[in-house]
Amino acid sequence: MNQEYTCKVLKRVMLTSDTAYLTIGCADIAGKAVPGQFVNVSCFRFLKRPFGIASVDKVNGTFCIGIKIVGEGTKELASIEEGSTINVLGPLGNGxxxxxxxxxxxxxxxxxxxxxxxxxxxxxxxxxxxxxxxxxxxxxxxxxxxxxxxxxxxxxxxxxxxxxxxxxxxxxxxxxxxxxxxxxxxxxxxxxxxxxxxxxxxxxxMEQRMACGIGICLVCVCKVRAEEEGIPFKHVRCCKDGPVFPFEEVIL
Amino acid sequence: MSRLSVKVGNVSLKSPLILASGTCNFGHELSGYYDLSILGGLSSKGLTIKPRAGNEGVRVAETAAGMLNSVGLQNPGVDYFIEHDLDYMRSLNTGVIVNVAGHSYDDYMAMIDKLDPHKDKIDALEINLSCPNVKAGCMSIGTDPAQIREIVSAMRQRTGLPLWIKLTPNVTDIKAMALAAQSAGADAVVLINTLLGMVIDIRTGRPVLHNNTGGYSGPAIKPVAVRMVAECSQVLDIPVIGCGGVMNYKDVIEFMIAGASAVEIGTASLIHPACPVDITNDLEQYCEDNQIELSELTGTLKLW
The missing domain is CATH 3.40.50.80 (Nucleotide-binding domain of ferredoxin-NADP reductase (FNR) module)
Incomplete structure (x- = not known):
């Protein structure tokens, strides 16, 4: 079964003036993640925020995410204190x-x-x-x-x-x-x-504004070429069907 | 029998908790997070006669205590659903609620004719007269008692399946809509669908949603939903199903006191996919602590 993990932020460093890098403890996510997958992370706002998994340490059971400050949610997460706990869904998406x-x-x-x-x-x-x-x-x-x-x-x-x-x-x-x-x-x-x-x-x-991250709300869609004749495109979920797609299939 | 079992008219549910349409797809994804058989039911993504791609561009906008969506009824179409998803929903060992949407009177009738032959696999049809994100049908029907009566009466002629009418809060007098549904032969009303809203990006001066407006859901709308459940349950003879901003077991109890026989969980699943597990456990504990059957709470509201 998949689950929502309560994880500890083990380390936070600033990579640039507006980008933080968090090391988060979760052996399950570290064990399962493949490159291209993401996690959906709780902040102090209503919805979670998606971040691509940047690195994994299977031995120590940790993974890293990078947080570029673009709004209030990322601003708060980028300044989170080491030792804090966050709720995390993941790893999500296909990779x-x-x-x-x-x-x-x-x-x-x-x-x-x-x-x-x-x-x-x-x-x-x-x-x-x-x-x-x-x-x-x-x-x-x-x-x-x-x-x-x-x-x-x-x-x-x-x-x-x-x-x-x-x-x-x-x-x-x-x-x-x-x-x-x-x-x-x-x-x-x-x-x-x-x-x-x-x-x-x-x-x-592919990236789009996301809510659930697990494919149930259909808000984060992107367009792919449809197989059927006469249909200009099909909407697919970035979070569940993607985020990785063959270049020739997506309509950018 | 569990202390949580409830009845919505003739439909028996093992729990009052139903996953709201549009927040659980057809159950495939969430079944990877918990055993959906703990639920009273699952209401499918809103279905239409033909597949719909839904709206383009940004479809979600966050607020302090909720979110707006403008998905626009993206769905694979009723034929695809019957072929690929209905048996799966039935296999989940929970109530199967099929959400029916449309753009016109004829669409709704065609939908009933498609679904009625599969009545053995369906516990109830939830008739969506309330989606705010499509140009025709749905909400424009659900804001007019005469159209509600016309459509629900005609559906009543075509099927013996329980008809649960999901109404929009974007009206002046919700009681008039609910009474119209009841007089036309509805088995229950579901209150409420999303509130029509707008969020503006002050940097661009444009709405965040590319559809400009969207349906507002989440804890922010719960008091509106509770008020409408209370108002309607005072005047209706048919059951009411509450929906709007349920995040925990106390919210469920609040809706039931207001008059709901069952309660839908929507936006909460988008944030905590397995929240119905905790809510179920908490409700069981509440019944145990208070030595009651949960259904005893329905309509116990004491107005001042």
Missing amino acids: FDLGLSDSFILVSGGTGVFPVNFAYEVLRQAGKDVTMVQGFRDKSQICLTCDDYIVTTDSGDYGIKGTCIAGLDTLSPDKNTVVCCVGPVPMMKAVGNWAKDKGLRCYVS
Whole structure:
């Protein structure tokens, strides 16, 4: 049975001026989570807030989430005290299928840096070939990075100037490479089209304002191409049917 | 018999707790969180004759004590439901309530004709005359006693299945709507569906919901629902099912005192999926402590 966990916040650090990183204790979630999945976390507001799982430590039974402050709920969660308890549903959603290939390119933008970080961890542990491309607005937003990664900034004050496409263009991937991308819609569209031009499979992670996170309220839908003739699109649930979809199936 | 068992007209339920339409889909997801057989019933997602994609864009807006939704009756259509979900709902060993929505008189009649042949698998039809998120039908019917009477009478002619009429609070006099349903042969009324509301993003000057308005639910609306249950149960001969902002067992008891024979849990499931487990345990304890059958509470309200 799935359940709602009462978890302790073990550690909180600020990665940037407006982004916190929480380490949360929950052996069940740490044990079950796959990259691309998320948790729905109680804050001091009415609804829970969804966050992509950024890292997992199965041995210690902990996982991490990154919280970018965008509103009151995230503001309060980003300043939560260590030792506090929070209610957490998860792991939720489908996640990336990292068994599809031995070679991956991971691309992140904005808060996409978090779920992609978890994918990188898992692929590295599995000994797979993985290239990380991170796109940020400017140097002040950079987090969860390392020297091995290709980093781009819109402002050009760090790494390659431009969008993550400028970073991807430095690569010559082989045909079996799978691209996984989490970021704002225009970015996922650009990355998806870049992959398509190269003949590579690409998966993207969709986001929409969410309530339940478990597929019962139907508020967080995105559009996918319908199989039936004459139907322009189908609404599917980001939280339950996704958040990960093949790029060619979603309508961005 | 458990102390929690109740009757809604001729329908016996093992508990007063029913999962409200639109907050439990068809039960597949929540059955992964708890054994749904503890419930009195489960009301399906609102169904229409044809599949509906629902509204586009942002469909949820949060408030201090609730949320607005503008899903717009996204559903797979009644034929798909009968083929794929009805047997599953029946297998959950709880009351099967099928929520029926439509855009016109003809839609509702066609829905009854589709569902009546499956009456062995259905405990009651919940007739949605109250969805605020679609352009025609539903709420526009449920705000007019003459249309309520016309539609419910015609449905009554077509089926022997219990007809529970889910009404909208977006009216001046809810009693007039409930009495119209009763006079047309309804078996029960469900009070209330969501309140029509709007939330504006002050940065953009635009409504958060891309449908502009949405249905307001959650604990904020509970006093409105309790008031309407109390008002209607004073004047009706048929049972009332309470719905609106139930978060815990005390809320259930409050609705029953007001006059409800059963109580629906809606938005609470979106926040704590397994909350009916705690509510059930707490209600059992309450009955034990007070040495009562829960159904004894119905309509015990003492007005000043």
